[in-house]
Structure formats: C-alpha cells, structure tokens
Amino acid sequence: MQSPTSRLVAGLAFTLLVISAYAFYSLRSVWRLRDTQTRIVDRNRQASTQLLRIQGELNTLGLTVREMLDEKPDYPLEAWQAPLRRVRENLDDALRREAELSAGMRAPQQSQYLAATLAEFWRAAAEAMEAARAGDRARALMLIRNSLQPGLASLHSVTARWLVDSNDEEARASEQVRALFSEIERNAYIFLALSLALIVLTSLGLIHSNRALFAQLGALAEQRSDLARQLIATQESTFRSISRDLHDEFGQILTALGALLRNARKHAPGSAFEEKTLEASTIVQRTLERIRSLSQSLQPVILEEQGLLAAVEWQLAGFERHTGIAVRYRGPREPVEVRASQAIHVFRILQESLNNVARHAQVGEVDVMLRVENARLILRVADQGTGLRENAPQGLGLAAMRERAGLIDGTLDIVSKGGGTVVTLSAPLALEEALVEP
C-alpha cells in the first residue's frame, strides 16, 4: 500500500502554487495599474498644474503690464525691471517643467510658436525698460501698449489652447486607466475561477484516493480482526482440549496410580517401602492437584458450570494465593448472568490484567471491580504500581486483550501514569442464551 503523505504534500503544494500564482498575478496587476496611473495621470496632473502656474504667471504679467501703464505711478517705470525678471524666471521654470512632463504630447511647432512669441515679448520688454532707463517714458509706454499687450494676448491664447489639450489628454488618460481597471478585473475573475476549479479538482482527487486508502485500511482491519478471532478461538479450543485431556486422561491415570500406591502400601505396613509409597502417593496427589488446577486455568469449568462471577472470585482467590498480592474486590450488587461466549473473554482479560500486575507492577495489592452500568458490563483492574513504561513495546498480551474486547463489541482503556495502571473493559451486556432465547 502506497503512503498517502506524498499525495497530500503534492496536493498542498499544488494548492499553494495556485494561490501564489493568483496572488502574484493580482500584485502584478496592481503594480501595473500604479505605474500606469503614476505615468499617465500624475504626469498629466503635474503638467496641468504647471500650465495653471504658467497662466498664473501670465496673469501676473498682465497685471504688471497694466500697472506699468498707470497714469500716476508710485515708482518709476524702471522699477518694474525686478518684477518682470521674476515673472520671466518663474515662467521659464514653469515652461521647462511643463515641457518635461508633456514630452511627446504636443506637436513641436506649438512649442516653437510659444517660444518665439515669448522671446519677442521679452525683447520688447527689454526695449521698453531700456527706453525707461534712458528717460524716454513715452517710447517705453508705446512699446508696452503696442508690443507687450498684444504679445501677452497671444501667449494667453496659446496656453489656454494647451490647457484644453491637457484636459483632453487627462480625459483620455482616465479612460485608459478605466479600461485597464476593467481588464484587470475581468482577468482577476477568470483567474479566480480557474484557481478555484483547479483547487476543487485537486481536492476531489485527494478525497477519492483517500477514500480508497481508507477502504483498504478497513479491509485490512477486518482481516486482522478475523485472524485474531480465529486465533483466539483456536487458542480457546486448544486450551479446552488440553484441559480436558489433562483432566480426563492424566487425572484418571494419576487417580489410578494413587489407588495402586494405596494398595501397595497395605502389603508392607511399617516397612521402609510403606514410607516410600506414602511419599510417592503424596507426590501423585500433589501432581493431580496441579493438573486439575492447570486444567481449571486453561478452561475453567467453574465458568461453564457456575458462571462469570464465581469464576472471577475463584480466579482472584487463586491469584492471591499464588502471588501473595492482596486483592480488593468489589463485585456487582445483584447477580449477573453473562453469556458464556462473552464470559470467557471477560475472564481472559481479567487473567491477563492480573498477570501484568503480578509481573510488572511491583505492588502489594490490586483493586478489581466488576459491575453492570447502563446495560454494560464494566471490569476495572487498578494498581498503584510503577505504571507502563512509555514507548515500551506493547506485548502480545495487551493486543490480545484489545482483540478480545473487540470480539465482545467492547472497549478497552488502559490508562497508565507514574502512579499506577488502570485497565477498564466496558462491553454491552450479553445475557445468558437461555434468558434471551425463550
């Protein structure tokens, strides 16, 4: 069976890839939009600001020229040299910046026309200032009226035209940005749909393969359970047969042997032979008891004959006797009839739990509880011992206990901490066949 990890990792990687691709695409679109906006819209806005600045400077120039024609001036005409120079510098600066920003947006003839008009204006202004400085106020005023004022009018009309163009350009830019927005939005939807489809397909594939995997696992578990059931059944039948053989065959033989020895003893009373036969007879008797005990533990007849409760009490008494570990037992308040097929497994689980206590717990006493609660049979074996070691390999015993619990549709909880181990079996109570099958 192939491990699912690689497929899961591949699925995750693919999903991440799709999400990353989507994120990258979105980011790239935003960058593109930003660049476009900066490039087109900001440039246009800045160019418009500069155009407005140019208009502002031309307005100042207009006011200046009008004031230069004032009949009763506070300052002589030549005082206007400084304001004129200032406007010129500012105008040149604004025109230079505007030209940089609107590069390629305007026919070169338009810029050349403005440059020529401006040059002519400043030439006339210089001439007027020159005349004013020379004391020829009349000529200066004539130049202002005939050259500066008309020049200013053309400059105004040129920049007004440029402002209109710039406005159109801005409208175009806005349209371009809007189109870009729509395109990116459409692409984003397509990309999102594609990504979602890919993620859904990947997920479906993973779900399908995982379901197959789980089905396989289920079948394996079933097989294993069957195997365990057969093993346990085989074990039980083997135990039963060995027990019967021990009881019937060896029991008979040993009983006969004991009778023979008793007879033989009668033939030589008071002799050394009698003493030896008595000794042999005792050994035979002890062996017989051991065999009976072994037979009982392999297949407790008491379980079949007197039921689970009696078998449990018998087992606990034997455990106490053999191990010296005191058992504190709490049995059910009412007598409980348990189906034999269930009783054997409960009994075996008890046996195995006690074995574990005897072998590993290093304690002087153990609590055993058996009761019926909500139509469930609960068996609990608790000790205050060393507890199971963490990461210790689970023995066959524990596995067999779990299998047995499974066979009677029960659950087996083993809680082990530093302060001891509690084994709890809980299984639905199966009543004696006779009671359920009238």
Next chain:
Amino acid sequence: MTRRSLLAALASPLLAQPAPVRLTDVTARAGLGFRHNSGAFGAKYLPETMGPGCAFLDYDQDGWLDILLVNGSDWPGHKRTRSTPRLLRNNRDGTFRDVTREAGLDTELYGLGVTVGDFDNDGYPDLYITAVGQNRLFHNNGRGRFVDVTQSSGLGGRESFSTSALWFDYDRDGYLDLFVCNYVRWSPGQDVRCSLDGKLKSYCTPEAYRGATCWLFRNRRDGTFEDVTAGSGLFDPSSKSLGAALLDFDQDGWPDLFVANDTQPNKIYRNNRDGTFREMAVRQGVAFSEDGRVRAGMGVDAADFARTGYPGIAITNFDNEMMGLYERSGEAYTDRALPRGVGGPSRDRLGFGCLFGDLDLDGHLDLIVLNGHIDDTVRNVGRRTSHAQVPHLFHNDGPGGFRDIAPLAGPDFAAPKIGRGLALGDFDRDGDLDVLVTTNGGPAYLYRNDTGAGHQSIRFRLRGGPSNRDAIGAVLHLFDASGRQTAMVKSGSSYLSASDLALTFGLGRSPRAQRAVVYWPSGRQQEARDLAAGRSYLWIEGKAPEVLTSR
C-alpha cells in the same frame, strides 16, 4: 463604544505622559485688561479680521520685559469709542501698569502690526507700528516717552494696508533698515462683497484685491529713511504679504528675507551683498506647496529646529491647506510638514502667528501656532472648522518630529480663540519663554511658562557696535554635550508681532555650555568658553560675555 470613549481611549497613552510644557493664563493677574477693537460695525471691511499684533520689549531698559498691544480703531463715520495701542510697563512682580498715555502712544490709528528695533543706536528700542492708512515710527527718547517721527524720518505720506514689518541691517552699515509688508490695495470705498455661505457677507480672501509691493527703507544714519524698494529688487506689486522672517539661508553672513504671501507665491530674497536682492522662491522650493499650488501664507518663522545648522521655515496657511514646514535638503527646501507631524493636525485650522521657541528648554525648538478663522460665518458652511480655533503647541521630539501637545499644556492655552499675534519673551525672568497672544476682536492673553522639567536655559543679550546696537542678524552657535544649537538675533517673524531679541537656548540638564561662537553682522567673529547654565549673559561686541546680575 461611544465616540467620546473611543477618543478618550485613543488619547489615553498621550494623556498618560507628563506634559512637557505647561502654560498658565496670567492675563487677569498681570492686569492686561485689553480688548482689540477691530472697528467692525457690520460692513465687514477686510482689515477688521486681520489684526492685531503684539510685542515684548524692554522700552525703559530696566531689564524687565514690557508689553505693547497694537489696536485698531473705529472706522470714520462709525465712531463709538476711542481706542489706541497699549503699552504696559512691567512692575517686576508679575503685574503690568498701563503707561500708554505717559509714553506718548495714546494715538488713535488703525494699527495692525509692530516691529521693535533701535534704529538710531541710542540704546532704547523704537517702535514701528503698521496700519491701515499711515504707518507710524515712534522714536524712544530714553526717558520713557515715544515721539512720533513718521514725517521727519521720511516715512510719511504713504497710505497702505501694511502688515508685518521687521528691522534688519541689509547693507551691514551698522544701522537698522526697515522692511514692511503690504497686503493688498484696499480702501473702504473699494471693499468687495464676499460670502462664505452664499447669504451673509463675510471677510474676503485677498483674491478679490490687487496686491501691493513690500517696502524697503534704507536707514540714512541721520534719523531719516530712503525708499530703496525699486532699486533693491524687492519691488513686487503682485505680492499680498502678511508675514516676514529674517534668515541667512545661504549662510553667507548677509541677511536674507522670507516673505509669506496670501494666495500668491511666497518669496525668498537672497541678499546680493550689494544693496540688492534676488528672489529665489521657486528655485528654493518655498514658493508653492509640494503639489505646486499657491497657499494662503500668513505667519512665518525661520529657525534651526532640526539642528542641522540651517534655518528651517514654518508658515501658517488657510484651513484645508496645512502648514508648511520647510527643511533644507541639498540646495533647496522641501516641505516636510506631513512627515514631521505638523501637516496633519494643522490641516483643518487657519493659522496666523507662529514661532519656534524651546518652551521646555530641552535643546529642541518647539513650534507654537495660533489659529482662528477670518469669519464667523464659516460655521454655516459645514466644514470641519470654526471661527475660534485651538492653537497648536508642537513639541519637538527630536528625530521623531513634532507632536501637538496643546491640550496638555493647560486648559487655558488650549481654549479655542481667534488667534492672531504671537510673541515670546521671559517677562518673569525665570529663564523660560512666556507667551503673549492677541486675538481678533478679543482679549490679549499672557501665558506664563510653568514647565517644571528641571531644565535650564542660557540666555544671550547681544549688543552690537560697530554692528547695529540690537545685533539683529548676529548668529550664535552654542555647543554643549548634546551638540550645536544655532540661533539668529532677529526681529519680525510670527505675524504682526515682535518677540524679545534675546536668544534663549535650552540646555536640558546640562550644567554648562562648552562654547559659544557669535558671528556679528559687522563680520567679526567671537568665541566664549565654559558658560554656566541658568544665567543670562550680556555680550557686547568685541568684549567677553558678562553675567547679568539679573536675567
């Protein structure tokens, strides 16, 4: 969560910090008892909303700062009361006495601003009061009296709408010259009807009027002045100037000028060292906002608030425009109001007076800004603004920029007002800078600086000779453990107002300054070493600084 509780929650980290500056309103205790008369009678004439200015000056040279409050007057034909400027003499006990009449200032005029300077180098500060109509020059005769010398000084015969003015020695001849800002060409007969809300008349913004050139008057050293506006290159009838600041932005030792214009590009005039100036605002990046628009420049101050050695510039503007906070980067200025934390808070206020001053004496110049709209109908237009507005007190956090702590400086200071004039000076001589405020149509306020941060100051009163006696234009570098601080002795700045000319440096907890270097306007350079904190020094040009027995 209610809005109030949300605001309280947001403000709580701020409120949790101890206020670095505490300003206590001592107006009543000091006996200022002043109320500005704008002359308003309903016609809403433009000048009514502009004034008044104020000044800290020691007119009797007794070592204690006195106060001058400029006043408007009723308009012709609408006479109700008599109102004059007010001169208040410091009684040296936290109170002031009105000496207007005995000082000869009991003169009615529609005053707006004032600048203080000793133009004849006689040791007593003289006054130039700007007005609607004829500005006035008052000569201090040294015996507690001012004499109106407007006509005899050659400054008469000029009708104008003048605003801020400043004294400076642009030709470095040892005598103070006079720079005067003019706003617009206005007269009652030319008043235009404007409306903010479309119904009621409101005060106009200056677009409705033609600009007026600023003036430069050269001191002829004989008590008279010569109009050199045209020849100096300052002639500019398009400007609508409200604020002027003295600075040396090219650091050539010659005083340059910054002029804040309302709805016109600001101007920065570089001194060509030959009696002329060259306007460089566009090239220097200070003419417009960063997005290339003209703003409504009102008040201005220039000082080395970033401790780079170069003067930065703060300009107050209209609401929705933000203040400008220009820092020198390379060969030009950049408006860093937003990143420095000044732009955001000032966006919905209309600012007027603004001054840099180290109010908590931590060695970093703070920025104090007065706000107040021009018209009461602004409340009808639903903007997030009102007529009376809360001032700003931007605490300079050093590299972190500025933080508005006005609400923490005390409830008196943070109360909304129609702020206009602003001056700084230490009237109680406790070492820190106190704040004098005028409001349009309202009282003047005196705020005593009660900041108890345990910081000490060191103060220099410079006296020139051969430089001008007030040493205006002198630059002082002070070196202490924290580095270098730079300040210039300057008149002007703020809005319509004049601050004390002494230089106050905050030293924090440093016990002394290692070194002080003065660059006098005469070109002389002097150095002094090992100066104790908590002292005031009189530094006479050519001599070693001497400790004044009193501050």
